Amino acid sequence: MTPEPIITASGLTRSFDGRIALDGLNLEVQQGEVLALLGPNGAGKTTTVRLLNGVLAPDSGRATVLGLDPATHGDDVRRRTGVLTENAGLDDRLTARENLEYTARMRGYSKTEARDRVNVQLDRFGMHDQADQRTVGFSTGQRKRVALARALLHDPDILFLDEPTSGLDPSATRDVTDLIGSLAREHGRTVVLATHFLGEAGRIADRMAVLDHGRLRASGRPEELAAELWDGIPADIDLGGPPTTRVVDLVQSLHGVLHTVPRAAGLTVGVRDRATMAGVLRQLAAHNIDVFGANLRRASMEDVYFALEESFTTESVS
Amino acid sequence: MTTLSTSPADVPANRHGRDWPVIWAIVGRDLRAIRRSKAVVLPMMLVPILLMVVLPLVIGYAAAQASSQNNAALGFLDAVPDALAAEILAQPPQEQLLRLVLGYLLAPLFMIVPLMVSAVIAADAFAGEKERRTMETLLHLPISDRDLFLAKLLTSYIPALAVTWGGFAAFTVVANAVSWQYVDGLIVPNQLWLVMVLWVAPAVAMVGLGVMVRVSARASTSQEANQLGGAVILPLIFLAVGQSTGLLLVDLEVSIGVGALLWLLALLLVWRGASRFARDRIAAST
Numbered sequence: 001m002t003p004e005p006i007i008t009a010s011g012l013t014r015s016f017d018g019r020i021a022l023d024g025l026n027l028e029v030q031q032g033e034v035l036a037l038l039g040p041n042g043a044g045k046t047t048t049v050r051l052l053n054g055v056l057a058p059d060s061g062r063a064t065v066l067g068l069d070p071a072t073h074g075d076d077v078r079r080r081t082g083v084l085t086e087n088a089g090l091d092d093r094l095t096a097r098e099n100l101e102y103t104a105r106m107r108g109y110s111k112t113e114a115r116d117r118v119n120v121q122l123d124r125f126g127m128h129d130q131a132d133q134r135t136v137g138f139s140t141g142q143r144k145r146v147a148l149a150r151a152l153l154h155d156p157d158i159l160f161l162d163e164p165t166s167g168l169d170p171s172a173t174r175d176v177t178d179l180i181g182s183l184a185r186e187h188g189r190t191v192v193l194a195t196h197f198l199g200e201a202g203r204i205a206d207r208m209a210v211l212d213h214g215r216l217r218a219s220g221r222p223e224e225l226a227a228e229l230w231d232g233i234p235a236d237i238d239l240g241g242p243p244t245t246r247v248v249d250l251v252q253s254l255h256g257v258l259h260t261v262p263r264a265a266g267l268t269v270g271v272r273d274r275a276t277m278a279g280v281l282r283q284l285a286a287h288n289i290d291v292f293g294a295n296l297r298r299a300s301m302e303d304v305y306f307a308l309e310e311s312f313t314t315e316s317v318s
Numbered sequence: 319m320t321t322l323s324t325s326p327a328d329v330p331a332n333r334h335g336r337d338w339p340v341i342w343a344i345v346g347r348d349l350r351a352i353r354r355s356k357a358v359v360l361p362m363m364l365v366p367i368l369l370m371v372v373l374p375l376v377i378g379y380a381a382a383q384a385s386s387q388n389n390a391a392l393g394f395l396d397a398v399p400d401a402l403a404a405e406i407l408a409q410p411p412q413e414q415l416l417r418l419v420l421g422y423l424l425a426p427l428f429m430i431v432p433l434m435v436s437a438v439i440a441a442d443a444f445a446g447e448k449e450r451r452t453m454e455t456l457l458h459l460p461i462s463d464r465d466l467f468l469a470k471l472l473t474s475y476i477p478a479l480a481v482t483w484g485g486f487a488a489f490t491v492v493a494n495a496v497s498w499q500y501v502d503g504l505i506v507p508n509q510l511w512l513v514m515v516l517w518v519a520p521a522v523a524m525v526g527l528g529v530m531v532r533v534s535a536r537a538s539t540s541q542e543a544n545q546l547g548g549a550v551i552l553p554l555i556f557l558a559v560g561q562s563t564g565l566l567l568v569d570l571e572v573s574i575g576v577g578a579l580l581w582l583l584a585l586l587l588v589w590r591g592a593s594r595f596a597r598d599r600i601a602a603s604t
Contacts, residue, residue: 016602055457055601074597079460089455093351105343106459150455 004067006031006158006190007052011061014047021047023214024061029192029207034184036205037194038305043211045194046086049160052192053078066157079107082156086163088147092136096127096146099135103150121149124179140167148176152183158190159183165200173200180204202301210305212312226299229307232258232270235277237284238293239266247289254280271296337465344461344469348443349477358442362477366431366485369424371492377419378496384411412500420493421505425514431485432523436478437547440527443473444534445543453604457597467595471527471588478523486515513573521580526551528587535594535603 007029014022022044029035037045050056052065054074063070070077090099097118104114122128125145130138135146144167151159161180165173181204183189195201201208202222209219218225239247243262251269252260256276261268271277277296284291352358402422406414447453456466490506497505507515530547537543 050601053458055454055597057598075460075462078458081458083458085454085458087451087454089450089452091347091351091450091452093354094347098347098350102343102347103455103459105346106340106456106461108337108340108460 003031005029006033007063007065007192009048009052009061009063012048012051012058012063013060014051014056014058020214022051022058022211025211025216027209027216027219029190031190032184032188033207034180034191034193034205036201036208036301037192037211038196038198038201038208038301039211040196040309042213044214045211046162047214048211049083049162049192049194053081053083053160079154080156081158081160082151082154083160084144084147084151084162084164086166088143090135090138090143090146092134095132095134096138096142097122097131099146100150100153104153107154109154117153118149121152124152125149141169141172144168144172144176148179156189158192160192160194162194163196164193165195165197173197177204198300198302198305205301208301208304210308212309217312218308222301222304223298225304225308229304229311230270230299232272233274233277233296234299234303235269235271235280235294235296236263237267237269237280237291240290240292241265243267247284250283250287250289251280254283266292336468337461340461341465341469341472344456344466345472345476348470348473352439352442352473352477355442358438362435362438362481365434366481366488369428369431370485370489373424374420374489374492374496377415378492381412381415381497381500384415410500413497416493416497416501416505420497421508422510424489425510428482428486428489428514429519429522432478432482432519433526433551435481436474436523436526437530437551438544439477440470440474440530441534441537441540441543441547443470444531445537446540448534448537448604449539451604453600457601463595463597464592467592471531474527474530475523478526479520482515482519482523486511509570510573513570513577518573518577518580521577521584524584524588525580528584528591531591531595532587535591535599 005028007027009025009027012022012025012027013020021042025044025048027048037048039045047056051058052063052070054070054077057071065077066080068077090096094102100118100121101114104117105111109117122131125148127142127145127149130142135143138146144164148161148164151161159180164180165176168176177200180191180193184191184204191204193201193205207219207221208225210217237251242264243251243266248260248262248267251257251267254276256272257280258270258272260270269280271280274296277294281291281294406418409417447456461469486507490504493506494504526547529551530543533546534540534543537546
């Protein structure tokens with residue numbers, strides 16, 4: 001039996017001053033899943049996060065989060081979700097520890113519990129040295145870490161992260177991405193990751209949902225979407241230079257090869273399956289054509305996103 | 319792997335009463351932050367110190383110089399009801415100025431203190447959250463709209479009352495210290511001051527708050543809120559000081575009535591502010 005989704009949205013719609021920000025969103029997220037919510041600025045990602053947390057009420061449609069309607073049980077939903085907003089939202093007149101402790105107190109923990117929970121998070125993010133400094137001079141990375149610690153204070157069942165790594169240096173980005181991945185894999189947390197950064201999303205997300213002008217344009221696993229976008233599996237063949245027409249024709253004529261694209265260093269081919277790839281390599285060897293490398297690759301989230309974005313642009317032009 | 323339930327039965331029940339620990343946590347955070355903000359604390363302390371400490375000292379000095387030929391009190395007596403003027407004129411020259419200014423004239427002027435303090439802090443508490451971009455974080459916490467509004471109200475109201483009453487306590491000490499050698503007994507508190515401080519001032523503070531709650535909904539920074547609020551509050555101050563001096567001076571019943579009207583206005587403003595303080599509306603504007 002398929003488990004009940006932890007998040008559902010059905011026809012979720014919201015507009016501001018007559019401008020539609022989210023238009024009939026239908027979405028399901030399973031427990032323990034990492035969903036990458038992708039799209040350009042103004043696509044409706046932040047509005048989706050706000051609607052799912054009951055911070056905004058929908059004009060029409062309905063959502064459930066943990067079995068509850070956020071529009072009517074907002075506080076109960078927010079008690080079990082953690083949100084990292086795009087802006088860290090720290091009060092710079094307070095220290096990092098005070099920012100965290102007050103949030104814990106606002107979540108209903110006693111002073112002692114709040115202190116203990118804050119210490120756990122400061123350990124997790126290696127921030128004990130800066131804990132008693134006011135956040136006013138903090139770098140973007142430090143601010144993000146405090147804000148992420150704040151979102152995790154109460155061990156939320158679902159974590160909504162709006163641009164969690166924007167402004168972070170590469171090493172901090174890797175740390176945060178690893179942490180998000182481990183929260184889902186080892187702790188069963190569900191993560192909704194709204195981001196522009198396709199590389200990091202690709203590393204940790206199970207599924208992607210692409211919003212454009214408030215509408216959900218595609219959702220699914222990257223490989224499923226890739227299969228809808230392109231026939232076959234893409235593969236790069238390194239021939240040490242541009243291929244001759246004879247080589248291109250030879251490869252194109254082989255059974256199971258769907259398309260060929262000449263490149264500066266060789267060929268990119270679309271093959272029906274792995275066995276086809278083996279056949280291509282055998283034939284090239286049989287014709288004494290040197291092959292320096294061959295890579296059968298899975299379409300990345302980035303490949304899929306840009307292909308989808310291109311298709312939206314083509315649609316809007318036509 | 320941890321198993322999570324999605325059953326609503328596992329979720330804490332929606333609370334219908336006020337969640338006081340959470341409300342006090344917000345108030346505590348805000349008050350601590352305000353104490354560290356010079357831009358808020360300095361103007362909040364300057365006016366009460368001038369009115370409640372420096373001015374009584376100046377009046378005390380002027381009273382010491384007063385004589386039947388050089389009596390500053392005579393200049394003010396035109397603005398005072400005849401009965402009070404006659405009562406004051408029966409006193410020695412030094413006592414005339416002290417009784418008139420410290421005992422009566424300063425009382426309505428003192429209402430600037432609760433009005434200003436509540437307005438400055440309310441601007442910081444409501445519009446300041448938007449300016450610092452911390453409001454969205456608050457909106458994502460499990461706090462009902464009413465509790466959040468109440469917390470913000472208390473954040474502004476508690477310091478307004480504390481500064482008003484603390485200022486009055488300081489004034490009482492200074493006023494009696496400068497007048498003890500000319501006046502028998504204590505010059506303040508008298509009945510008028512008690513009504514003003516305990517009944518009218520809390521209402522005035524609430525009016526300031528009510529105005530700023532409304533104004534802050536439209537402003538995006540506390541400075542903008544202060545400017546907009548000042549445009550509403552300053553004419554009120556001049557009107558109150560100019561028009562009510564004579565009325566509020568002596569007639570306790572009128573003072574109590576004016577206080578009641580101010581309470582009515584304050585509660586109306588706050589009630590309207592509360593009804594417009596909705597998460598959705600705030601989130602849509604941030």
